[in-house]
Amino acid sequence: MTTLLVLYRRPDGDANGDAVATFERRYRDEHLPLVAQTPGLRATRIWRVEEALGGETELVLACAMDFDDRAALDAGLRSDPMRAAGRLLRDIAPGLATFLVVEDASDLLAGG
Amino acid sequence: MTTLLVLYRRPDGDANGDAVATFERRYRDEHLPLVAQTPGLRATRIWRVEEALGGETELVLACAMDFDDRAALDAGLRSDPMRAAGRLLRDIAPGLATFLVVEDASDLLAGG
Numbered sequence: 001m002t003t004l005l006v007l008y009r010r011p012d013g014d015a016n017g018d019a020v021a022t023f024e025r026r027y028r029d030e031h032l033p034l035v036a037q038t039p040g041l042r043a044t045r046i047w048r049v050e051e052a053l054g055g056e057t058e059l060v061l062a063c064a065m066d067f068d069d070r071a072a073l074d075a076g077l078r079s080d081p082m083r084a085a086g087r088l089l090r091d092i093a094p095g096l097a098t099f100l101v102v103e104d105a106s107d108l109l110a111g112g
Numbered sequence: 113m114t115t116l117l118v119l120y121r122r123p124d125g126d127a128n129g130d131a132v133a134t135f136e137r138r139y140r141d142e143h144l145p146l147v148a149q150t151p152g153l154r155a156t157r158i159w160r161v162e163e164a165l166g167g168e169t170e171l172v173l174a175c176a177m178d179f180d181d182r183a184a185l186d187a188g189l190r191s192d193p194m195r196a197a198g199r200l201l202r203d204i205a206p207g208l209a210t211f212l213v214v215e216d217a218s219d220l221l222a223g224g
Contacts, residue, residue, distance in 0.1 A: 048214060048215045048217045052212055099165040101162045101163050102159035104159060105173070
């Protein structure tokens with residue numbers, strides 16, 4: 001399985017959380033409905049970042065989108081819904097997202 | 113659901129990947145068997161970071177450990193296996209891990 005793991009940083013100067021609230025609203029109402037139409041998308045998990053243990057973090061949200069394999073992810077990324085979702089992100093979270101391609105590493109768990 | 117999302121950075125000066133290979137081996141053989149004994153741990157997912165789309169990343173591995181709620185996570189963190197796993201990490205990945213407490217945000221998907 002191949003997963004697109006996206007990490008979102010807090011907008012600059014968002015001391016009272018208004019910018020995060022606006023981002024969350026547009027992410028929910030505009031971005032995720034496009035993502036949901038992506039061909040080959042098997043599952044989506046979304047998390048709010050509450051805190052970093054023993055430190056600080058700029059991250060406020062994370063999203064894991066599962067595809068069967070790298071080819072399916074690449075096809076999904078080229079699809080119209082995902083391209084529209086990406087364009088929208090550049091508007092609602094400019095420069096705040098890191099897009100990681102990650103591969104299932106459950107082989108590491110086999111001995112556990 | 114509350115999840116401990118741990119992000120691991122590449123060791124410094126690891127141009128040929130030897131340090132990552134050593135970290136992975138000790139993570140698999142020593143760390144994860146301890147984590148598996150943590151009370152209240154519901155599921156574990158591990159990913160290898162392949163690349164960052166449109167950029168670079170220092171991250172090499174990520175792990176998501178699910179608990180029923182924050183109280184269960186806190187109890188797990190205080191348990192002997194998790195404390196031993198944490199001490200071991202300071203040896204095999206000193207200063208390279210970020211520990212994020214994240215909360216399920218599937219409410220954002222409801223309208224999708």
